[in-house]
Amino acid sequence: MALRAGLDLGIFTRLGGSALTADSLGAVLKVEPDRLSRLLYALASIGLLEVKDGQFRNGAEASAFLDASKPTYRGGDHALLREIWGADLLTAESLRQNRPAALHDFSEAGPEAAAAFSRMLAPGGVIFGRQLAQEIDLSAIGSVIDIGGGPGTILVGLRERRPQIAATLMELPTVAAVAPDILSEYGANDVVVEEGNITVAPSIGRYDLAILKAVVQVLPPDQARSSILNAARCLKPGGEIAIAGWGVVDDDRLGPPEGVFLNLTFLNLYRHGESYTEGQYRAWMTEAGLRDISRSRLTDGSTLFRARLTD
Numbered sequence: 496m497a498l499r500a501g502l503d504l505g506i507f508t509r510l511g512g513s514a515l516t517a518d519s520l521g522a523v524l525k526v527e528p529d530r531l532s533r534l535l536y537a538l539a540s541i542g543l544l545e546v547k548d549g550q551f552r553n554g555a556e557a558s559a560f561l562d563a564s565k566p567t568y569r570g571g572d573h574a575l576l577r578e579i580w581g582a583d584l585l586t587a588e589s590l591r592q593n594r595p596a597a598l599h600d601f602s603e604a605g606p607e608a609a610a611a612f613s614r615m616l617a618p619g620g621v622i623f624g625r626q627l628a629q630e631i632d633l634s635a636i637g638s639v640i641d642i643g644g645g646p647g648t649i650l651v652g653l654r655e656r657r658p659q660i661a662a663t664l665m666e667l668p669t670v671a672a673v674a675p676d677i678l679s680e681y682g683a684n685d686v687v688v689e690e691g692n693i694t695v696a697p698s699i700g701r702y703d704l705a706i707l708k709a710v711v712q713v714l715p716p717d718q719a720r721s722s723i724l725n726a727a728r729c730l731k732p733g734g735e736i737a738i739a740g741w742g743v744v745d746d747d748r749l750g751p752p753e754g755v756f757l758n759l760t761f762l763n764l765y766r767h768g769e770s771y772t773e774g775q776y777r778a779w780m781t782e783a784g785l786r787d788i789s790r791s792r793l794t795d796g797s798t799l800f801r802a803r804l805t806d
């Protein structure tokens with residue numbers, strides 16, 4: 496609660512490298528200083544701020560991750576969590592009304608909503624890309640496509656050590672339109688952005704690696720299936736696919752907890768998206784001509800399926 500309020504008010508960004516009293520910070524933020532000081536002390540009590548002689552400054556963690564002027568800013572994750580938690584409180588309502596009470600429609604989102612959502616995803620994308628680079632041997636990868644990659648920043652993290660890998664982002668038109676600006680903020684002007692709908696057709700290119708993260712789970716079953724069939728068609732023979740996300744459940748639907756409970760969140764956000772079972776993912780991948788299917792759990796609790804297109 497305190498962290499969220501601090502981010503909403505822009506406290507960490509305003510403080511930057513300086514130290515300010517509650518009075519001066521209140522004046523800058525246009526909030527009443529006495530009331531603000533309760534929040535500042537709460538943030539200091541958990542180490543996000545430091546206080547000395549009535550002056551508040553960012554602690555090391557806040558300075559690195561909560562100051563929006565820094566490239567290491569992680570505040571976007573918190574904005575995303577805020578949206579998810581807000582939606583989660585509506586679960587009973589979504590069930591009563593038999594429709595998502597906090598509907599999020601990717602294909603109908605206007606340009607501003609698409610840009611805001613992509614910005615929320617951007618910092619987490621870099622982290623995930625780095626994680627993927629540790630899982631997958633990139634030495635033989637010359638080209639990669641991130642399908643439904645939102646801002647495309649997974650490609651930024653993935654290519655940190657191998658910038659020579661040619662990268663393509665494939666996205667729905669409204670999301671594709673905002674991606675180049677975000678990518679350029681991350682110094683990734685060389686990513687090719689292709690408009691497309693993966694449930695309808697594959698990319699125009701063929702790649703050594705195709706990534707599909709947190710995409711299958713936002714789609715209804717028939718489109719989830721076609722997204723995997725078309726993603727496989729984006730691969731060169733022998734190419735690898737990485738299908739990832741939290742929206743996966745075991746066949747008994749009792750675990751992992753991330754997938755089981757996100758399935759409730761999906762009730763509130765999507766008309767038809769859901770956490771599909773491992774069996775469903777495996778059946779769709781097999782139908783797509785993918786072999787050597789493996790499933791692993793990443794450190795962030797998400798599931799990663801890997802497979803190769805038959806030569």
Ligand SMILES: C[S@@+](CC[C@H](N)C(=O)[O-])C[C@H]1O[C@@H](n2cnc3c(N)ncnc32)[C@H](O)[C@@H]1O
Binds near residue numbers: 601670693710713
């Ligand atoms: C939950 S977001 C995940 C974004 C990104 N992969 C990540 O993990 O940060 C789902 C993304 O899938 C994209 N998407 C949904 N349906 C799609 C489709 N039919 N074709 C291509 N992209 C799609 C959305 O525009 C959105 O950016």
